[in-house]
Amino acid sequence: MAAEPVASRNERAAVLYPERARDRVAIGRGAVPDELAELVDYAWWVAWSLQGTHRQQVIPRPVVHLAVEVVDGEPRALVHGIHLRMFERRLSGTGSTVALAFRPGGFRPFLRGPASALRGREVPAAEVLGVDDRAVAARALAAPPEDGAAVLAEWLADLPRERDPRVPRLAALVERVAVDRSLVRAEQLAELAGVTLRTLERQFADCVGVGPKWVLQRARLLDVAEAANSGGDVDWSALAAELGYADQSHLIRHFTALVGCPPATYAARARASGP
Numbered sequence: 001m002a003a004e005p006v007a008s009r010n011e012r013a014a015v016l017y018p019e020r021a022r023d024r025v026a027i028g029r030g031a032v033p034d035e036l037a038e039l040v041d042y043a044w045w046v047a048w049s050l051q052g053t054h055r056q057q058v059i060p061r062p063v064v065h066l067a068v069e070v071v072d073g074e075p076r077a078l079v080h081g082i083h084l085r086m087f088e089r090r091l092s093g094t095g096s097t098v099a100l101a102f103r104p105g106g107f108r109p110f111l112r113g114p115a116s117a118l119r120g121r122e123v124p125a126a127e128v129l130g131v132d133d134r135a136v137a138a139r140a141l142a143a144p145p146e147d148g149a150a151v152l153a154e155w156l157a158d159l160p161r162e163r164d165p166r167v168p169r170l171a172a173l174v175e176r177v178a179v180d181r182s183l184v185r186a187e188q189l190a191e192l193a194g195v196t197l198r199t200l201e202r203q204f205a206d207c208v209g210v211g212p213k214w215v216l217q218r219a220r221l222l223d224v225a226e227a228a229n230s231g232g233d234v235d236w237s238a239l240a241a242e243l244g245y246a247d248q249s250h251l252i253r254h255f256t257a258l259v260g261c262p263p264a265t266y267a268a269r270a271r272a273s274g275p
Contacts, residue, residue, distance in 0.1 A: 013225040013226035013229060014059045015058055016057040016270075018229065019273050020054070021056060024054050025046060025056070027045070029045075030043045030150075031043070032153045033154065033157050039106035039161075039167065040100050040106055041102065041106070043098070045099065045149050047096040049093075050093065053090055053091065055090050059222060060218075061218065063104060064080065064106070064115070064118060065101050065102070066079055066152065067100075068097065068136075071124075076133060079122070079125050079129075080122050081115075081119050082118070082208075085120075098149040098152055100152060100156065104170060104175065104215075105164075106171060108167055109162050109167060110128070110159065114205060114207075114209075115207055115208060116206070116209050118209055136155040167207060177215055181220070181243060186200070186212040186216060189212045224239065224243070227239055229267070251263070
């Protein structure tokens with residue numbers, strides 16, 4: 001197995017109100033086989049046994065997921081394209097999900113068309129990959145979650161795919177955006193990639209599934225969420241300037257449009273929330 005992937009700040013910040021899930025939902029992650037490491041960032045799983053319902057909200061990142069879960073009473077594999085708006089999942093009873101999180105653009109070699117076709121959609125894996133997923137889905141959910149994720153990864157590693165030299169370059173570029181707060185304009189990314197902005201936009205639509213401007217805006221909003229989740233006092237005006245917003249009001253407006261409340265309000269609610 002490859003080395004454990006390095007979690008970015010953006011990834012951790014994507015889970016809203018993380019304290020609400022503590023002691024209610026078990027979450028784990030692990031490495032993937034070496035032959036998938038260029039395309040898949042990590043395996044992950046969630047398991048729960050609840051009385052009542054747990055609502056988990058997540059800020060979507062530019063990542064495609066292949067997840068095995070129960071669909072209409074039957075274990076099936078679904079491809080989760082990039083959601084542009086807030087993603088919410090309601091958990092109840094007892095269950096689990098095992099999944100693979102792809103690097104940005106990493107799912108493109110398995111597709112017969114542009115990654116943008118998956119945007120905002122959850123599609124049966126059989127429809128996307130052209131193979132029957134029922135047997136592997138049943139095995140993955142029957143096993144302990146960590147082993148189930150490994151079953152899914154081994155199945156994916158055996159599927160046909162086309163080598164695409166754009167994928168590692170674009171993945172590295174998007175991953176840099178996640179940790180480099182000085183990147184705030186799409187023109188900066190085009191310069192780093194050594195192509196025109198129009199060319200970069202086409203490559204992002206085809207491989208990543210969303211445009212470079214969206215990737216930048218989402219990464220900086222996740223930086224805002226990280227600050228709000230920190231539990232400390234935040235100088236929102238200074239943060240707005242650091243992240244390339246015209247002023248504090250622009251930061252507040254963009255965050256509110258995504259999360260549903262201003263960052264200071266979210267921070268207060270996050271501090272007050274608990275298991």
